[in-house]
Amino acid sequence: MKVSRTQLQPGVWLTAVQTKKFKSCVLGVNFLTPLKEEWASLHALTPMVLRRGCAQYPDLESISAALDELYGGSLEPMVRKKGETQCVGFVGSFLDDAYTLEGEQVLEPAAALLAQLVLDPYTQDGAFCPDYTRQEQANLTDRIKAQVNDKRQYAQLRVVEEMCAGEPFGVDKLGSLSAVEAVTPQSLWTAYQSLLTQARVELYYCGSAEPERVEAAFAPLLAGLPRGGERLDLPRPAKGETPKPPHRVEEALDVTQGKLSMGFRTRCDAWDEGYPALMLANAIYGGTTTSKLFMNVREKLSLCYYASSGLMKYKDVMLVSSGVEFDKVGQAEAEILSQLYRCQTGEFSDDELEWARRSVVSTLRTTLDGQSRLEDYWLGQSAAGLSVGPDQMVERVEAVTRQQVVQAAQNLTLDTVYFLKGRD
Amino acid sequence: MVSKQYPRLGETVFHEILENGLHIYVDRRRDFQKSYAFFATNYGGMDMRFFQEGRWKNTPAGVAHFLEHKMFDTKEGNALQDLAANGASPNAFTSSAITGYYFESTEKFFDNLKILLSFVSVPWFTQESVDKEQGIIGQEIRMVEDDPENQVFYALMECLYDHHPIRVPIAGTQESISHITAGTLYSCHKAFYNPANMVLTVAGDVDPEQVCAVAKEILPVQSLGHIDRDYGGEEAPQAACPQKELTMAVSTPIFQLGFKCDPAQRGEAWMAQELAGELACEALLGSSSPLYAKLYSQGLINKNFGYGFEVYPGCALMAAGGESKDPAAVRDAVLEEGARLAREGIDPALFSRLKKGMYGAKVRGLNSFEYLCISMAQSHFAGVEYLRFPEVFDGITQAHVEDLLRRWVTPQRCGLAVVRPGEGSL
Numbered sequence: 001m002k003v004s005r006t007q008l009q010p011g012v013w014l015t016a017v018q019t020k021k022f023k024s025c026v027l028g029v030n031f032l033t034p035l036k037e038e039w040a041s042l043h044a045l046t047p048m049v050l051r052r053g054c055a056q057y058p059d060l061e062s063i064s065a066a067l068d069e070l071y072g073g074s075l076e077p078m079v080r081k082k083g084e085t086q087c088v089g090f091v092g093s094f095l096d097d098a099y100t101l102e103g104e105q106v107l108e109p110a111a112a113l114l115a116q117l118v119l120d121p122y123t124q125d126g127a128f129c130p131d132y133t134r135q136e137q138a139n140l141t142d143r144i145k146a147q148v149n150d151k152r153q154y155a156q157l158r159v160v161e162e163m164c165a166g167e168p169f170g171v172d173k174l175g176s177l178s179a180v181e182a183v184t185p186q187s188l189w190t191a192y193q194s195l196l197t198q199a200r201v202e203l204y205y206c207g208s209a210e211p212e213r214v215e216a217a218f219a220p221l222l223a224g225l226p227r228g229g230e231r232l233d234l235p236r237p238a239k240g241e242t243p244k245p246p247h248r249v250e251e252a253l254d255v256t257q258g259k260l261s262m263g264f265r266t267r268c269d270a271w272d273e274g275y276p277a278l279m280l281a282n283a284i285y286g287g288t289t290t291s292k293l294f295m296n297v298r299e300k301l302s303l304c305y306y307a308s309s310g311l312m313k314y315k316d317v318m319l320v321s322s323g324v325e326f327d328k329v330g331q332a333e334a335e336i337l338s339q340l341y342r343c344q345t346g347e348f349s350d351d352e353l354e355w356a357r358r359s360v361v362s363t364l365r366t367t368l369d370g371q372s373r374l375e376d377y378w379l380g381q382s383a384a385g386l387s388v389g390p391d392q393m394v395e396r397v398e399a400v401t402r403q404q405v406v407q408a409a410q411n412l413t414l415d416t417v418y419f420l421k422g423r424d
Numbered sequence: 425m426v427s428k429q430y431p432r433l434g435e436t437v438f439h440e441i442l443e444n445g446l447h448i449y450v451d452r453r454r455d456f457q458k459s460y461a462f463f464a465t466n467y468g469g470m471d472m473r474f475f476q477e478g479r480w481k482n483t484p485a486g487v488a489h490f491l492e493h494k495m496f497d498t499k500e501g502n503a504l505q506d507l508a509a510n511g512a513s514p515n516a517f518t519s520s521a522i523t524g525y526y527f528e529s530t531e532k533f534f535d536n537l538k539i540l541l542s543f544v545s546v547p548w549f550t551q552e553s554v555d556k557e558q559g560i561i562g563q564e565i566r567m568v569e570d571d572p573e574n575q576v577f578y579a580l581m582e583c584l585y586d587h588h589p590i591r592v593p594i595a596g597t598q599e600s601i602s603h604i605t606a607g608t609l610y611s612c613h614k615a616f617y618n619p620a621n622m623v624l625t626v627a628g629d630v631d632p633e634q635v636c637a638v639a640k641e642i643l644p645v646q647s648l649g650h651i652d653r654d655y656g657g658e659e660a661p662q663a664a665c666p667q668k669e670l671t672m673a674v675s676t677p678i679f680q681l682g683f684k685c686d687p688a689q690r691g692e693a694w695m696a697q698e699l700a701g702e703l704a705c706e707a708l709l710g711s712s713s714p715l716y717a718k719l720y721s722q723g724l725i726n727k728n729f730g731y732g733f734e735v736y737p738g739c740a741l742m743a744a745g746g747e748s749k750d751p752a753a754v755r756d757a758v759l760e761e762g763a764r765l766a767r768e769g770i771d772p773a774l775f776s777r778l779k780k781g782m783y784g785a786k787v788r789g790l791n792s793f794e795y796l797c798i799s800m801a802q803s804h805f806a807g808v809e810y811l812r813f814p815e816v817f818d819g820i821t822q823a824h825v826e827d828l829l830r831r832w833v834t835p836q837r838c839g840l841a842v843v844r845p846g847e848g849s850l
Binding site: 061065069070098366 | 712
């Protein structure tokens, strides 16, 4: 597996992963901008409206037929948040050329179709088609409203929103309901034009083709991108300070089980040398089914229906998420903190350390086995300007010492506690 | 071991038949970090009557599924936990035709393989643990009986088939499983978990010879060989009953529409029928067919509409279902479209797109070790090598698919099962 990263134009990059291990190739184009409330919803809506039709294929049916011709390929609109960068665009999966029935090429026509969707949208009166805009606005509104349906996820979104209020990280990748409602075909069109001229562009390929051929296949897309202007910088997120005492928020909804989400500052993110040690600290604490939170808070004390921790890779934030009975929340919080204290004082066995290491290593390694996970990994690294691959991360994780894990755990401080309780 | 190349797919598969009759297939994937092993028996929910020790035996519905639950028990404890402690993700399933056990891991592959082969081949049941499991599976059956999707599927099976055991729920009923004893489980394990009735398929960067060595070390040397089963004689070509209706707590009627197809012959004919049947489904009512667009725009189907072609020993069917305010109108439209295709043929441009799309999906499916290993095992039981599908696919013509539509999509072969909103409706 060979990974190359090339700047094709100022602010336009291609990450090409050359490998013959997959039967399919993955193509991606993403527009990267600093995450901001003022444009998050406009940017999120853009790929969804673009996916509805282009000049040559003006509706979903004709796009489907074109994809069927390309051996049943897919092109999905994507909105992602990588640290404080919003990434919007498309990821497609196509049959690798080596396996077509008559030796025909798929990469070139697939990249050309992608270019048409991105650069040559179906328009009416010089802006996006009002019907498509309205329908996708309604879909996005539903998606934002649906966030409250999954209470576990919702409690995590809310704790981030509270903890990082005033920081770009506090903005949701889909923006807000009011911002979506305010969109018009014209305002969306203007935002799309600025994305084309100002956003950092990340092209991605994973498949059997040589990087030169990939570059040539992307030529139609490249030719259509405006040149000359400055493309935006993507600043590294600032590190936050924890309030004393921790910030506390409670909300009431119609739920039968409480959701407790706790946000911690880590003083460490993916850019730091200490990040692999933090990954292990998180895994020992709450990242796996052998972790302290799982084994003690959930299994032994039965205080929670679930309890786990997770890192925001490109931001100094770790979240603990758990489902608890309303009247046990105090006890659960105390136990969650006491398990953290054990990590901070080195109270974990060598077995616990090794299980955590095996789990982190296995997750990193299997990233190399899945094309969509790999694409997502490289998008994150590209957004951050980092070049470390999953295999190099494995080496770093293998080298982490117990002392470094304890150190990383000691840097964790509680910032915000969010509790979702039932209505009286 | 014999290695065989499949140049059109870029795969190499190592194959061996052990002295005990077990077939082993290893697809060596050199660049992958994870490995996957699938150990399956040609024994599923429909294998209730079989020939063993000189006589025909009848067993209650649900034994195959019950066995799957109990196999993880070992004399020392539980194999699931042993595999999880080794960093592997194990699981199992029972279908109408097979029972399969598998794990995926990035480390200690051969340790995990030993655990897999040994817990599946060494039974350990006590009457006490069987009694306990009766309660657990009883709960599972109650849950499934409350599930309208599941009820409508079995109602369709009862429409299409007169006696074939595909009609019987895989997990059985609360009543049928109450007759299962430790003795039943030992006897069925002995009959069907004999290596000659099983297959081991592996994908990953592992040494095929070592896979064989481990299998030889762990598995019994003796084997019973082939086990005859009885599915109650050949079914008539027409559906047993055109329509069945149930009422349950649903907000919109849900339905399953089916066409009874001729059973497939073993070998490449099996695969050819499977591929042609899938293409026939796509052309008739697939998401890029003219009928689908029409039904969708008329509001007769919604995004929950799904369809497929299924082949089992002794039976095959096309099925489509979902939610509809008027399931009979969907059936009538499908029959009408079937008659139109029989008369006018499939649009050649559509056929060519469908064929490419389906071929692409099959090849891309090989990225998934799970899909690959399960497909290799199922094809082995049907008497064909799975990775021969490109060659078999080449031989499938538009005329072939039109012929299937003409023969099978008829009112006589059609069944419709509907669950309507009734008592306790939402």
